[in-house]
Amino acid sequence: EIVLTQSPATLSLSPGERATLSCRASQSVTDLLAWYQQKPGQAPRLVIYDASNRATGIPPRFSGSGSGTEFTLTISSLEPEDFAVYYCHHRTLWPTFGQGTKLEIK
């Protein structure tokens, strides 16, 4: 089973700042990695798939990068609605998720 480790657990930033979230896989997953956003009381929402492709309706301030075992989700300039928990996810026959990074307002 591939284990995904996200860092940091909590990231405290202000609106307008740049956010960088990391996800490390225990073995190579090539570019088969996605990111999801979850706001309180809501279901997760797909943000990035295949490591670097934005999902439908996701603004261009969101970008994903990486391959192999190291991945990054970057939000170039934080908007108030971006503060949420972000999960990375790898998909094989047995999908796995990271434990999440909480992006909170400083």
Add this chain to the structure above:
Amino acid sequence: VQLVESGGGLVQPGGSLRLSCAASGFTFSDYYMSWIRQTPGKGLEWVANIKPDGSQQFYVDSVKGRFTLSRDNTKNSLYLQMNNVRADDMGVYYCVREAGGRNENWFDPWGQGTLVSVSS
């Protein structure tokens, strides 16, 4: 595209519950469908999925032999029969379509979730 779950509630340990998911806005019979749960202990955990024609299902080890996933493509509906429910099954259960990417298997979109509580 919309997924609406129902059927959650309070169940005793060892009891049974049937979750349903009504799909709309897309050709349901074209897609793999999954259930994913979110629990305090394990966070997000994929539970099971089913092929578009319903011919094959896959389960996480912890629910094998207890949960059964099925679908009715004539009713655009997905079902999860949960038997011999345990305390660690407690959480929010999401119905999810598998779509997107070159393998068409990312989780998008998710339903709003239905809460399963386990208590005697």
